Amino acid sequence: MTASPVSPPVIDVHAHAITADAFRALARETPSIGLRLTDIDDRSLILAIGGVVQNPFPRSAMDLDLRFADLALAGIDLQVISPSPHFFLYDEPAAVTAATSAIVNDELVALARAHPDRFLVLGTVPLQDPAAAVAELERIMRQDCVRGVIVGTNIHGANLDSPGLEPFWEAAAALGAFILVHPHKIAGGDRMTSYYLKNVIGNPLETTIAAGCLLYSGVLDRYPALKVCLSHGGGFLPYQSGRFRHGWNVRPQDRGRATGGLDAGLGRLLYDTILHDEANLQFLVDQAGPARVMLGSDYPFDMGTLEGVRQVRRLPIGEEAKGALLRGTAERLLAKSPVAALA
Structure with a gap:
């Protein structure tokens, strides 16, 4: 009997986990x-950390039984997990x-080692101290x-074009x-306290600000192999x-330090698919x-989706x-190769 071919794994590049x-x-x-x-119920907790309260915080962030059941429903084989x-x-x-x-980072590495066919890891680094961030990046890589x-998208209010972050971008590339x-x-945020606008509008706005700073500051020009993925479909x-x-075009005095032209930088940015609308996703893929x-x-937050x-x-x-969106592009860009990464 001939064995059935094994389907290539579906890879989710934007998922959160903790242990x-x-x-x-x-x-x-x-x-x-x-x-x-603080317990709420069998699916939710309240998380308080660093002056921030997340209510609810999903138990599936750390409960593997819940996670694997959800991933089976979603048709996802491998997640690139990162801290929220x-x-x-x-x-x-x-x-x-x-x-x-x-x-x-060490706990996520331990989780991925225990389930190597299910997880890869994106760590976190102390970006308020770029030298320490580089050291942690080098350690975990x-x-x-x-x-x-x-x-x-910002470092205690400082945008991602902060000159102090230059060593980090250099090391990442x-x-x-x-x-x-x-x-x-x-x-x-003070104008978006109602209607969940802090997430619905505030999150994509934040990502757009970060993208604009990376584009106009020339970070993407100076490090053309830098692999930067904008979450939630790139914001706006x-x-x-x-x-x-x-x-x-109309404000050349405000072009910042981007010497390669705006289109060169735009052509280097990467995106995930979290748009909750197929027409919008089609537009992103076309663009x-x-x-x-x-x-x-x-995953596992309520503004995420299992329908991707x-x-x-x-x-x-x-x-x-479709194969590129579901695995091929991720496989190529998750490789630890700084050479011609976006060619």
Whole structure:
């Protein structure tokens, strides 16, 4: 009897995880962050950390039985897991964040080693201290399962074009690290206290600000092999790229340090698929091409989705393009190669 062919794995590049051991170690080793967990029900907790309260915080962030059941329903085989933004802690003393980053990273590595066919890892680094961030990046990238890091859209209010971050971008490019840019501590939050606008509008706005700073500052020009993925479909950037281009043309005095032109930078940015709408996803794929778009779920949070695989498969694009979105592009860009990464 001929064996049935094995389908290539579906890869989710944007998913969050933590472990119970990490919570225990954080509470023990870094008490100043005020970590507390309060039970709600069999699916939810309340998380308090670093002055931030997440209610609810899903148990499936650390419960593997719940996670694997959900992934089976979603049709996802392998997740690139990263800490949720609650663990960035950029406003804590750098030494504290360096300690919390190491704890969280080591626990995610242990989880991936225990389930090598299910998980790869994006770690977190103390970006308020770029030298310490580079040291932690170099340390964790020695682990086979670690493919890069997740970073916030701002560093305690400083944008990603901060000159102090230059050593970090240089190191990330040299190491072939995949960088997932994720919103947190949003701009204009005082005007978005109602209707869940902090997430619905605030998160994509934050990502758009971060993208604009990376584009205009020339970071993407100086490090053309840098692999930067914008979460949640790129915020508002892909849908306002014409406005970005128009501003570039009419205000040359405001072009910043981007010497390669705006389109060169735009052509280097990467995106996940978390848009909750197939027409919007189709637009993103048309704009960026399947070589720069990858499946993401934002698991296990309520603004994520378990429908991403089915949405991709319903798109009116060829099977090769669908394969790129579901695995091929991720496989290529998660490789630890700094050379011609986006060629």
